[in-house]
Amino acid sequence: MKFIHAADLHLDSPFLGLKTAPASIWKLIYSSSERATINLIDRAISEQVDFILLVGDLFDRETQNIQAQLFLRNQLERLDEVDIPVFISWGNHDYSSESRPEIDWPSNxxxxxxQVSSHKIQLKSGEQVAISGFxxxxxxxxxxxxxxxxxxxxxxxxxxxxxGGEKTGEIRNNHYAPFTVGELTAAGFDYWAxxxxxxxQKxxxxxxxxxxxxxxxxxxxxDGTKGxxxxxxxxxxxxxxxIETDVITWQKISISVDEKSSIAEILELMADKIKENISDKLALISVEIENQVGNTExxxxxxxxxxxxxxxxxSRQTSYWPYEIKEVIQPNERVFSEVDNKFWQASEAQLFTDDVITETAGTLFSNAFIANHFHDQKVQSELKQAVLRNIKQKAGHKGGQSE
Incomplete structure (x- = not known):
């Protein structure tokens, strides 16, 4: 038996913050979810799989536009034409509310x-397979x-x-059909998609x-390859x-500059570093600059x-698009003269916790997507960097005057 397990297509994703890209690049970005879906369907057909599983969040939001719905239906009709069954479960983004009319899907x-239910199919080999979901x-x-x-x-x-997601000790985070790995292994199934x-992840x-x-x-x-x-x-x-399906990748590069680096030198250094990333996909690049206090640029x-x-x-090519430049401050470096590093580390341990962030956010965290975003470790790391930059701008500037 051979099948494809896929999830989280997020069709019609808005790709916030990237609309300022040139039209040719923005077109590639905006269509990337659809093009990745086409790659997925192409692979299913070429592999002649017995069926395909689509496990939630096929759409990016509960209210989908008609173009996204018609696109997905047309792709699933391609599978119908070659007798490949498709099993769909809706997730937390595209949940099937009573007020939303169900689209007329192909017969496959x-x-x-x-409600958790099971559907049995007979494969061309004659094997009986039961597929359960909700x-x-x-x-x-x-x-x-x-x-x-x-x-x-x-x-x-x-x-x-x-x-769904694994159960955690934080009850407020168990919003997505929580489970434990022990529960799944003991349930008696041959595969959990x-x-x-x-x-x-395995x-x-x-x-x-x-x-x-x-x-x-x-x-x-x-970031990294998706599929x-x-x-x-x-x-x-x-x-x-x-199996790879993505058509754009998110990448991160880092460079170091000092107080003697000119704008022209920094630009040349970044451009050379970006061009080192050779790929047949459009690369969306975040540039991290390790910057020194007192840099005139x-x-x-x-x-x-x-x-x-x-x-x-x-702007006149479609291989790379640098969408942001960030300063990276190392807490152990002397980046500010009037703030003791030990005080920063003590404050960091007390302030950047889930409890403090949750208390500060207040009712904002009643929106699941906001809560999930700010509980992400990468986002919390970026918050710390933002605070360090603000401290550096003030304390570092004063230090520069006294030296």
Missing amino acids: VTVFDS SYRTRWLNEDLISNFVPDKNAEFNIAMLH LGHIHQF LASSVPIYYSGTIQGRNHNE ALLVNLTHTETKVNF ETAIQNGTLLERLQDMF
């Missing part, structure tokens, strides 16, 4: 409702539904689809439990191969002038 498509009815789903997954004893293989986490060795990740990275926190999983499952072994970084000039250098 099975969509799970809000769809979200609301954005948050705090209930542990694993006990509702029951293998079909009359099926030769049992596969489960689950869009997971969605929701945008990074490919959660267990005794039982194949996998997140396929998103098929196309949508922001700087989703889906091609699964070969027999009674004796499971082979899982990652520092304001060009802070006011956006440097980014504008760098983008102008790449």
Whole structure:
């Protein structure tokens, strides 16, 4: 038996903050989720898989535009033409609310409702496969539904689809069909196809439990190659191969400058570093600059002038697009003269915690996407860097005057 496990297509993703890119580049960015989906369907057809699983968040939001819906339906019709069944479960982004009319899907498509259920199919080999799953009815789903997954004893293989996250000690974060790996391994299924986490992950060795990740990275926190999983499952072994589907990549480069570096030198250094990243995909690049206090060109970084000039250098091609420049401050360096580093480290340990961030945000965290964003470790690291930059601007400037 051979099938594809994919999740988190996020069609019609807005790609916030990138609309200022040149039209040719913006077109590639905006269409990337659709092009990644086409790559996915192409691979399913070329591999002649027995079926495909789409485990939640096919759309980026509950209210989809008609173009995104028609696009997905047309792609699934391609699978219908070659007799490949498709199983869909809705996730926390595209949850199937009662007020949203269900689209008229092709006959090869099975969509799970809000109750855990099982659908049995017979493969061309004659094997009986039972596929279990459910769809979200609301954005948050705090209930542990694993006990509702029951293998079909009359099926030769049992596969489960689950869009959710592992349980944590923080109850407020268990909004997405929470589970433990122990629950999944004990449930008696031959494969768990997971969605929701945008990074490919294997959660267990005794039982194949996998997140396929998103098929196309949508922001700087989703760097690296994205795709889906091609699964070969027999009674004796499971082979899982990652297949690339993405058409743009998010990358990060770093350079160091000092007080003697001119704007022209910095631009040349960044451009050369960017061009080292050879790829057949459009690379969206974040440039990190390790900057020294007293650099006379520092304001060009802070006011956006440097980014504008760098983008102008790449505005007539579609291989690279530098979308941001950030200063990176190392706390152990003497970047400010009037603030003791030990005091900063003590303050950092007290202030940058989930509890303090949650208390500061207040009712903002009633919106799940905001809470999830600020609980992300990369985002918290960026918050620290932002605070350091503000301290540096004030204390570092004063120190420069006294030296």
